[in-house]
Amino acid sequence: MKIFSSLICFSLFTSAIFAQTVTRSDRGFTLDNGDIHTRVQFLTDDIVRVEKSPTGEYNQPPSVVVTLVHEKVRTAFSEKGNDIVLSSSSIKVTVDKSTGKVSFDDAKGNPLLNEKDFGFKLRTSGADKGAYEVRQTFTLDNDEAIYGLGILQENKLSKRGTSRQMIQANTEDYVPMVQSVKGWGLYWDNLSPTDFADNTDGMTFRSEVGEAIDYYFMHGGSVDGVNARMRELSGTVPMLPKWTFGFWQSKERYKSFNEVQEVVDTYRRLGIPLDCIVQDWQYWGPHYLWNAMEFLTADFANPQENIDRLHDKNTKLLITIWSSFGPMTKQYREMEPKGMLFDIQTWPQSGLTDFWPPRTDYPSGVKPYDVYNPEARDIYWKNLTRLYDLGVDAWWMDSTEPDHIEFSDKDLELRTAMGSWRKVRNAFPLMAVEGVYDHHRAHAANHPDTVTARKRVAIMTRCAFAGQQRTGANTWSGDVGSSWESLRNQIPAGLNFSMTGNPNFNSDIGGFFAGAYNKGYLDDSGCRNPLYQELYVRWMQFGLFNPIMRSHGTEVSREIYKYGTEGDPVYDALLKAIKMRYTLIPYIYSTAWDVTANNGSYMRALVSDFKDDRNTWNISDQFMFGKSLMAAPIVKAQYTPEKTVAVDPMSGWDRKEGGDDDSFKIDPWDEIKSTEVYLPEGADWYDYRTGKKFDGGQTVTLETTLDYIPLFVKAGSIIPVGETMQYVDEKPADNLDIRIYPGADAEFTLYEDEGDSYNYEKGIYSTIKFHWDDKRHRLTISKREGEYPGMLNTRRFNIILIDGDTTEAKPHTLTYDGQALKLSI
Incomplete structure (x- = not known):
């Protein structure tokens, strides 16, 4: 220093x-x-x-x-x-x-x-x-x-x-x-x-x-x-495609198109909701072809046919691209003579793919590119159009910090197009991501007749800087380790990121490096290790309340069908969380519009809404999801012992970490546990599961089970709830539950559009405003404003007034044709 x-x-x-x-x-x-x-x-x-x-x-x-x-x-x-x-x-x-x-x-x-x-x-x-x-x-x-x-x-x-x-x-x-x-x-x-x-x-x-x-x-x-x-x-936040708010399945890595198709087929056969499958690295072949932005191996033959097959199954493809290139790639060969590559130690260190630790006597020659150089960004996009033209739906921009192994102060002396690297070092992710976003939008505008041109840009990236929210890119928290400590860290990480103006955050559900959890209990599969199973369930439940819900990691498989079958508590808990996500899509997508139109946020620290309650100023394990729901995910082990895993995100983990100690104690999955939740002062609260009402300004103790997700609704809220779907928009939203949580006046704007175009920027969308007058117990549904192609002209709303005890309310079903309605309850 x-x-x-x-x-x-x-x-x-x-x-x-x-x-x-x-x-x-x-x-x-x-x-x-x-x-x-x-x-x-x-x-x-x-x-x-x-x-x-x-x-x-x-x-x-x-x-x-x-x-x-x-x-x-x-x-x-x-x-x-x-x-x-x-x-x-x-x-x-x-x-x-x-x-x-x-x-x-x-x-x-x-x-x-x-x-x-x-x-x-x-x-x-x-x-x-x-x-x-x-x-x-x-x-x-x-x-x-x-x-x-x-x-x-x-x-x-x-x-x-x-x-x-x-x-x-x-x-x-x-x-x-x-x-x-x-x-x-x-x-x-x-x-x-x-x-x-x-x-x-x-x-x-x-x-x-x-x-x-x-x-x-x-x-x-x-x-x-x-x-x-x-x-x-x-810069303000553009809307991501609606499908991005569904569930994403990923792991490090799928090794062939056959494996990708098999995972999607299994999800569809078992009725597990899925919107996106993620292809991680090495679809290009050896490390000397690192980030070639082409499918160059026999295991990934016929890319157009395979991507089309995924689309026929209503599944999107996210594919990894990097900020660096191997020496045999077209990009490297064009950029190197122009001085557009940085000569630093980066990932991967070795050109050989099958050795751990890396064989540095066979260096990969991979180099990051000068993202500060406009011409270099042009070259990057020119090569990326090979994947764009195949219909790839979204870009996973990995290593946008970039990976920097054996860092030395001398490296910061490198020249970029904007001066020394030291001078502009921290803006690397902004320049990298904005280069793709701006080029993608410009390319689409210049080629309006292609299918891809009608899609919104969807980017997930590993690093971010100020202003990056204007690309809509969702930043994930990197290659974090699989541990309870790491899970707990993700909540304040996401909340503080949101409080820099960038609302788009997610983490690898389950943690990336499995570490000591990469050991079976009754067999050799970490998927059957109860210590990891409990962590994975609770991380999945936290991920439900991230802008993107994406499972990912290495060594231990992440497909939820690897964790049991229907009736197994772990499998059922994972499936329940994913299904619940889909029922909340109307609420989440309307929140997305609030983020874009009104500078709202998805993940909101409690201090955002309850600043007068000083108890909220440093609560790091609860948060508002949108303006009405308060998530309190369970982030401490209840059925198994906690096991902290230290990993190095650059070099991975010690494969000997698993050990041979099976002496830990496991409680039965059906055992009732408990957790404490603080209910902020300034509102009353309803348990989302039971409808029971609680006064604010107190800590409550709740009975919990493995599949229980502590979630509360602020009194004075209106929540639209949809049906469980296999993918976003599988079914028309013509039968929505509109849940009213009384105790204060409430408003909610239901936002809808085509889901995956920029027509919303031209005003092509619709909004329906709901207002609850708590004193009069009267709901007003406004006249629908706006329209878009495919809009439902007539639909049913099932109005449900939550009464604050555990009895189930009887819905009032209305037919809505776009004209204003009033209902006294």
Whole structure:
């Protein structure tokens, strides 16, 4: 970690020594005070940019993250003694003339955030000679909770006390953005490796390369408000195809098209819902052909025929592509002479596929490409069209951090199209993913008559950076280990990622590296190991409440039929979770529209909706899924002992880890257990399973079983529930249950469209608004707004009022033809 010398980090200079010059501009002002140069500019009423330059020049290149074109903002300017004050209708910014320190208040004068000190250190050697290391420290209230930073593998929600060297990695994705329970957010606009620390000295961002300190302060008033400001700053979220909200089956890896077809056939034969099958690496052949973006082995012959067969079974294909290429690929041979490849140690290390550990005496020669280079991104897409033209439905962009083995500081000296790699290191995933998203959309627009052109871009990626939400890409948490500790980490990881403005998160259901669980109990299959079975069930139940529900991992098979047959408790619990997912599709897809249209989120930390209840500020094992459902997945072993597994995400696991100890105790799967759930104050709550009503502001103890998924509904909610399906839209949504949970007024907008086109951007969709008047016990269904091809003109709604006890309510069935209706219950 770099240390900033107090002799170099000029933070305190007095106006008695240096002349002070304040220059107004149409959006703000600049303060020049000797060696202190501060520029403040409002982009909107709620977003202000602060820059501090050691030279008085503000010549940073255009931000690759910030897309907002500034508005004309009405501001009030004044100089009061030693203070410069600039205010919008939302934020008051005060700058101390003598020190350059900035403080932020809301419009009512309530303190939000203060700078403590800042500093610059001149870089005197290397590729970035003449630039600076930059540091900014802020003062937080003692009890102030902060959130964000991206995907971190730690089991806590608030990031107070967290320290990280933020450089993109396999299982931790960094976004230099935080937000506070006080309703402010801060995006630190720097692409280089950055140290973040919150300790007794304050909250500090320290970046290795910068021409200036550059950050954006946002006032949103709430988690949703700050997320909205971050998306306004860096891009809103497009809708993913509707099928992506179904179940995805994956593993490392299917070794032939025959195996892929067999898995899909088995799912369909057994009636297990499925929307997507995932093809992991090596469909291209040996490592020397790494990421050729072609099916080049006999086991993957006739790709068009096989992809068509999958589509005939109403199954989509997601295929892995990487940010690197083997030396025999067409991409490598075109990019290498143009200097578009990085000479670093990356995965795979060996060109031989059948040795573990890798035979490094036969190096693979694989190199990542310069994602910062527009021409290189053009070449990448040109080669990717081979898969696009076959009708592949979605891109799994693996290693977008990228994999970096035997990291050395020297590697950061490499030149990219945007300067040294050190200068732009953390933006690698943004540039890689946006390159595919932008090219895909442009290609489709230029070839409108193809089937693929009518599909929305669907990307899953292993790494992310600020602004990446504008591609709609769903980031998974990397190659995490299979352990209860790891499962617990995924909840705060996803919630904090969502609080950087990026709502799309998932994890490998079951964990990627099975480690010590890769051992059978009665046979050699980890699928029959009760320790792993319980973990897999609970991870599946957590995955039900992720934007994408995807099973994946290595060594131990993940197909649920490998875990038993109908009547076996483990199999039944897995199947129940998947089926439940499909019944919630109307709710989930309407939430997807709320994310796009209203800057909503899928996974919502409880503080998002219950900030006044301080108990919610650091709850890391419960969350809202959409605005009405509260998930409390069981993340502690109840039937088997917990077994923590340490893995190295770069090199895998020790295959001797399994051991021979079978002395652990297993409780019968049908035994009743218990779990505790906190019900936030500010609402009453209904158990989704029983309909029983509970007061908020208390912890309740629930009886649980292996197949029980603790789920509560906030009083004052309307939940549309559909039928179980084998794939999304297998059946028309002409018979929806509309469940009303009284106790407060409620609203819900049912959103529907074609499911897989960008016509929604042209207004081609429909919405039906439901309103519950709790005092009058009256439901109003609005006139349908909008239309789209294939829309249901007439349908049934089964209105179910949940009465708060365990009796089953009798539905009121209505025929709805698009006109307004009212029903008193």
